[in-house]
Structures are given as C-alpha cells and as structure tokens.
Amino acid sequence: MADTVTTDAPKRGERSSDLRIVPLRHWGRIPLGLAVLAALALFLYALAVNPNIKWGVVAEHLTAPAILRGVGVTILLTVASMLIGIVLGVVTAVLRGSDNPVLAYLARGYIWAFRGTPVLVQLIFWYNLGLLFPTIGLPVPLVAEVWVVETNTVITGFTAALLGLGLNAGAYMAEIVRAGLVAVDPGQSEAALAVGMTKGQTLRAIVLPQALRVIVPPTGNEVITMLKTSALVSVISGSDLLTTAQTIYSRNFHVIELLIVVSIWYIALTSILTAGQWALERRLAPGRTVRSTSRREARRA
Amino acid sequence: MLEVIDVRKRFGTTEILKGVDLRVERGSVVCLLGRSGSGKSTLLRCVNHLETIDGGQILIDGRYIGYERRGDRLFEIREREIARRRSEIGMVFQRFNLFANLTAWENVALAPARVRRLAAGQARSRAMDLLDRVGLADKAHLYPNQLSGGQQQRVAIARALAMDPKLMLFDEPTSALDPELVAEVLAVMLDLAHDGMTMIVVTHELGFARKAADRVVMMDDGVIVEDAPPSVVFHHPAHASTRAFLAHWADHSAGTEKK
Ligand SMILES: Nc1ncnc2c1ncn2[C@@H]1O[C@H](COP(=O)(O)OP(=O)(O)OP(=O)(O)O)[C@@H](O)[C@H]1O
Ligand SMILES: [Mg+2]
Numbered sequence: 001m002a003d004t005v006t007t008d009a010p011k012r013g014e015r016s017s018d019l020r021i022v023p024l025r026h027w028g029r030i031p032l033g034l035a036v037l038a039a040l041a042l043f044l045y046a047l048a049v050n051p052n053i054k055w056g057v058v059a060e061h062l063t064a065p066a067i068l069r070g071v072g073v074t075i076l077l078t079v080a081s082m083l084i085g086i087v088l089g090v091v092t093a094v095l096r097g098s099d100n101p102v103l104a105y106l107a108r109g110y111i112w113a114f115r116g117t118p119v120l121v122q123l124i125f126w127y128n129l130g131l132l133f134p135t136i137g138l139p140v141p142l143v144a145e146v147w148v149v150e151t152n153t154v155i156t157g158f159t160a161a162l163l164g165l166g167l168n169a170g171a172y173m174a175e176i177v178r179a180g181l182v183a184v185d186p187g188q189s190e191a192a193l194a195v196g197m198t199k200g201q202t203l204r205a206i207v208l209p210q211a212l213r214v215i216v217p218p219t220g221n222e223v224i225t226m227l228k229t230s231a232l233v234s235v236i237s238g239s240d241l242l243t244t245a246q247t248i249y250s251r252n253f254h255v256i257e258l259l260i261v262v263s264i265w266y267i268a269l270t271s272i273l274t275a276g277q278w279a280l281e282r283r284l285a286p287g288r289t290v291r292s293t294s295r296r297e298a299r300r301a
Numbered sequence: 302m303l304e305v306i307d308v309r310k311r312f313g314t315t316e317i318l319k320g321v322d323l324r325v326e327r328g329s330v331v332c333l334l335g336r337s338g339s340g341k342s343t344l345l346r347c348v349n350h351l352e353t354i355d356g357g358q359i360l361i362d363g364r365y366i367g368y369e370r371r372g373d374r375l376f377e378i379r380e381r382e383i384a385r386r387r388s389e390i391g392m393v394f395q396r397f398n399l400f401a402n403l404t405a406w407e408n409v410a411l412a413p414a415r416v417r418r419l420a421a422g423q424a425r426s427r428a429m430d431l432l433d434r435v436g437l438a439d440k441a442h443l444y445p446n447q448l449s450g451g452q453q454q455r456v457a458i459a460r461a462l463a464m465d466p467k468l469m470l471f472d473e474p475t476s477a478l479d480p481e482l483v484a485e486v487l488a489v490m491l492d493l494a495h496d497g498m499t500m501i502v503v504t505h506e507l508g509f510a511r512k513a514a515d516r517v518v519m520m521d522d523g524v525i526v527e528d529a530p531p532s533v534v535f536h537h538p539a540h541a542s543t544r545a546f547l548a549h550w551a552d553h554s555a556g557t558e559k560k
Contacts, residue, residue, distance in 0.1 A: 191398035191457075194349060195412035195464055196388020198380055205411065209402045 057257040061248065062264065070244030071265055077161055077230040077240060082223050084166030089173025093181060094203070096174065107174065114171035120232055123164035127236040129155050161233040161240075169226060176218045180211030213284050220277030224270050241265055302327040302362060302499055303348070303468060309356035310343055317343050319523035320357070325468070328497045332510040332531070334546060335520035341503045344520070345470045348501070349390040350383055361390070361468060388416050391461030395473040397453040399445035405456045406432060406441040409463045417464070431459040435489050451482030455489055462493075469493065471502040505550045511535065519543045 011018075047053065061067055096107040114122070130151035137148035155163075184207050192202035234243040245258040303325040310318040317340045325331050335341050346352040348359055350367035358375065359366060367383050368375035377383075400408050409428035413419040419427070432438050435455040445453055454474055461469060471490065475483040487509050494500060494513040504510065510517050510531055517534040519527035519542070526540040538544045 185398070185401075187394060187396055187398035188400060190351060191392075191394060191400065191460075193351060193384070194387065194390075194392040195460065196384045196416045197412060198384045201415055205415065206400050206402065 052256065053260070054254065054257055057252075057254045058260050058264075061245075061254075061258060061261045064248075066244050066248065067241070067261060067265070070239065070241035071269075073158075073239050073244075074227065074230055074241040074265075075269070077158075077165065077233065077238070078223065078227045081162055081165035081169055081230070082226055084162065085169025085173045085222070085226075086219070088166070088170025089175075089177045090208075092170060092174035093177035096178060097181065111171045111174050114168050115175075119164060119168045119229060120235065122168055123160065123232055123236055126163040127155065127157065127160040129160070157233065157237045157239070160236055161230070161238050165226065165230060165233075169222060172222060173219065176215055176222070177211070179218075180213075180215035181207060183214045184210045216277070216281055216284055220273065220280070223277075224273050227269055227273065228266060303501075304360045305344070305348070305357070306359075307357040308344070308347060308354055308359060310340075310347055310352060311355050317523055318347070318354075321520075321523070321525055323518065323525060323528070325499060325501060326515075327499055329515040330494045330498075330500045330502065330513050332514040332517045333501055333503045333520060334505070334510070334517060334543075334550075335503075336542070336546060339520045340523045341520055342472050345392070345472050345501065345503060348468075348470060349387050349392055351392075353377065361386075366390070384416070388412065388464045389467050391464060391466035391469040393454070393457050393461055393469070393471045393474045395477050397445070397450070397457045397477070399448075399453050399457055399460070401445055404442050404444055405437065405448065408445070408456055409460045412460070413463050428459070428463065431462055432456065434462075435459045436485075449482060450478045451485045454478065454486045458486075458489055458493075467499060469498055469500045471500065471504070473503050473505070475504065475506060507535070507547070507550055519546065 048055075092107045092110060095103045096111075098104050098107075133151055135148050136151050136154060188206050188210065189199075189202045192206045193199070197205070230238075230240055231242040233240055234246060237243070241262055245262045249255045249258040303323070305321055305323040308318050308321045309316065321340075321344055323331075323344075333341050333344070343352060347354050348366070353367065358368075364386070365375065366386050367377055369378050370376075399405075400411065403411060406425065406428040409431055410421075410424040413427060414421060414424040429438060429441060432441050435458055437452055437455055437459070440448060440452060440456075445456070448456065458474075474490070475486050478486065483506070487506060490500070490502070490509070491513055502509070502514075514531050516528060517531045518525055519534065519538075519540065521540070521542045527534055527538060527543050529539075534543065535547065538547060
C-alpha cells in the first residue's frame, strides 16, 4: 500500500484540504484514567457505607446555629486579619525601601521577627500579654496616666487572635508587596517624577497599581492560608469554626462527623475565595485582552 | 534660558561629569552628541534634578531647579517644590516609559490633573488636543502595549507637552525604534522646533541635527569638546573624537535623511 510508506514529500499541486493533520494519540491515557476513577469510586463507596460515619449527624450539624456562628467568626477573623496584614504589609514594604535608614531597618526587623517565630507562639504570646504588662495606659508625663485599663479586659481570645494573625500576615504581605514594587520598571516612576509628580503621587497613581498585578496572586494564596491558619486560635479559646466543632464533639463524641462538617465548610469557603481571586486577576489585566488565538477560538474558526 | 555652569557629578568614586558648561537660549534647539558612556543622559537627568549634582550650578530662567542659594551655598529644596519646578521641564525617554496602567489619553492627562489640579474634563480635552497634534487622536483609548514604538514615543511627547514646559529634554528618542518608525517621531520633533520650543536633544540622527539644530554640542568623557552651529561641526570638527563619531554615524543616518 503506497500511503503507508512514509515519504516526507509534498505531492504536486497538493492543498491543505487534501491532507489531514493527526495529533499524537496517547492510547495509554484511557486505561490509566479508568483505573484511577475506579479506585476513587471504591474509596468514596467505602466512606459512604462505612458504619462508623453517621451521615445523618453530618447533615444535622452542617447548618447547626453554633457551627454557623463558628463559620462567621472564622470569616471575620480571616477578613479582618488580612486587612490588617495588607495595610501593614504595604506600609512596611514602602518603609523598607525608604531613604531613612532607621525606618528601613525597623521594617526589616519587624519582618525578621514575625516571620521567624511560629504563629502559634505569637498567638499564645498576645493572649498572655497581661503577664508582661498587667495594665495598658497612655501616660502623660508629670500629670498622671489619663487612660488606663486592665490588659486582660482588652485582650480577649478574639483581639489576641486579630493581633497575632494580623501582625504575622503583615510580615508576609510586606515581602509580597515588596516583590510587586520591585517588579515595576524604574522607568515608570522616573517618568512620573519627570512630569512633576511627587514620590507619594507616583507611588499611588503609577507604581502600586502596576505592582498589584504581581501582588494579587500570592495575596489570594495568603487569604486562603489565613482561612485555615485561623483555626489555630482554638488554642486561645477563640470561637471559630474548629473550636466550635471541638466543643460539640467533646460532648457527643462524633469526632469524625464534626471534622467532616468542618472540612466541608473550609473547602466551600476556599472554593469561593479561589473564584474571587480568579475574577480579580482577570480584572487587573488592563489592555492585556489582546491575546493570540486561544484554542477555543481556533476551534470555532 | 538654561545655564549649566561647571557641573560635576560623581557615581561612587568615578566622576562622570567633569565640569560641564552649556548655555541654551530661549527657542533654540541644541543637539547633544557623544559616544556611549560620555555622560549625555546623566547631564539631562541633572538638568531636571532626577540626579543631584556634586558641584557647579544649573539655572533655568535664573533659578535653580532643585536648590536654593543662601550666601555661597546651595541648599536642596523640599520635594514638593522640586516637583513643581521640574514640571516646567519636559522629558522624553529612550524607552518611552509610558504609564503601562493608563491609556494614551490618561497618560497625557494625568499630570495636568494631579499636579496642576486641572478639572477632569479640561485635562481630558487638552489631552485629546495634544494627541491630535502628534497625529494619534484615534489611538487615545489604547494602552501603551497596544501601540507601536513610534506611536508610544509620540504619546510620550504629548505627555511632556501637557505641562506646557519651557524646555524639552529628549534622551535618544528614536534609538529604540525600528528604522521605519524613526521618521514619524522626528517629524513631530521638527514641528516642535519650528514652533519655537526650546529643546535639548541627545541623538545619533545627524540628519535631524543638520535640519533642526541651532547648535551641535559634542560631549566626550564628561566634558563638552565641541559647541558650534551644525555646519561648522559637521564640516570642520575641532576635535578628533568628533570626526570619529561623525564618520561612524554618517552611514547610519543616510537612510533617514531623505524624507
Ligand atoms: N546610577 C548610576 N550609578 C552608577 N553609574 C552610573 C549611573 N548612571 C550612569 N552611570 C555611569 O555613568 C556613565 C555615563 O552614563 P550616561 O548614561 O550618562 O552615558 P550616555 O552618554 O548617556 O551613554 P549612552 O549613549 O549609552 O546612553 C556610564 O559609564 C555609566 O555607567
Ligand atoms: Mg544615555
């Protein structure tokens, strides 16, 4: 048969319609895929019929008021400590690049200390701040302390969690923001200075908006990490999702069921965050909408 | 208009500007030539105080850009005031440096709105006029990465003009461009020169220098070695380095001269 012989040569007068282009076929993919799917189905089946998991208990607790309150606290903790972290991160990153050596070293020191110690230790430290400073106040020299409170009335589980998580996130965010600032071509700020803008105006109008493209993806990552790191506050009697679940299973002993409830909530929240991050990244790509033909467009054509 | 008097500039221990003297009259065009590394960019950057200087003085209309004289000392002034004075000098860069996060008209309108506090509508209509002047009214809504190099550089010129500068500095405005795009940028610059703009242009386009320059200034190793009308410099160069430089760039310019 003439056409099974491989001859890499065009025939006279041949057009593209006379010739079919066949991509490499990966025959091994089909059996491998089937095997993996079968194994997964078996595992899910084993879970579903496992007599040790009471799915009714899972369903019942999934939307229990206590669990929902825990979800609310977890969301609040995540959002609030990330906001603190982002503001601190931007300020620290800018200070690190400042001409004032004292401020620059202060910023470095903060990053060093808070990235260098476990969050767990920081959380416990802030919770026990009262041991170090029994009272907090604003002393006015020569007059008196005008505003004094007992540390333990201010430092609750929640405020300690905010302090610990926020300060820790700030140190990580500072490095993320700095990477974003460094990624912006110095020619951009030079041009902004040349038209008469101050350094502050240049930072706000030109450098930060461009740095955002680099900053957003890892920040999304930080938010998702924070969602789960916030579970650590269970050690300082926070009232987040995990702590609430622990309280419940210490009474009814449905440990696995409640951990499944907790996992479902964390996965759901993470999925929402991932979708949000994806949408934000798309919005932050101005003028980058002209792309080479994507596969889908090519297929349509 | 511009007086540069015995300006010295060091980076670390190497002296880059070794006593530069230059005067530019109002409405005149000075082309600054010189080998790579001779200090041309550094001189321009000192003129609008993007670099501080280590000695000498630079005055525009009798006033220092970044300093204030008290007795026989020059004190650097506050940032906001430097920015205000700097806004009276336009600068065009080799690599355009258009603000990547803004469209063409936003690039032009930004400084008038932020620095001169022009109302948004006014800044916008002025930006449109300026883009029209450089022949890009139809590209106003595109982002820099959607424009060709020549178009980006014309937007950059419009951006500099938006602040009504007394003086325009061009640092090799066409050397990052493909040969066929050079002409459109040079045409805009020629227009500006004819309209009486005071300009200092660092360039290797000898054709432009011959056509537009009132004076050609040659820099070599941190000093000015030649300062004369183009006809004199091109036909009777005083310095050996000028002859070598002209011979090297004459071939290159041959293509762009016949417009
Ligand atoms: N920020 C800086 N730090 C250290 N050295 C610098 C700095 N900027 C410039 N230089 C040095 O100063 C010298 C002159 O640089 P400059 O950019 O002014 O030259 P130029 O004449 O513009 O050259 P080119 O034609 O290549 O643009 C070069 O040797 C350069 O390495
Ligand atoms: Mg240069």
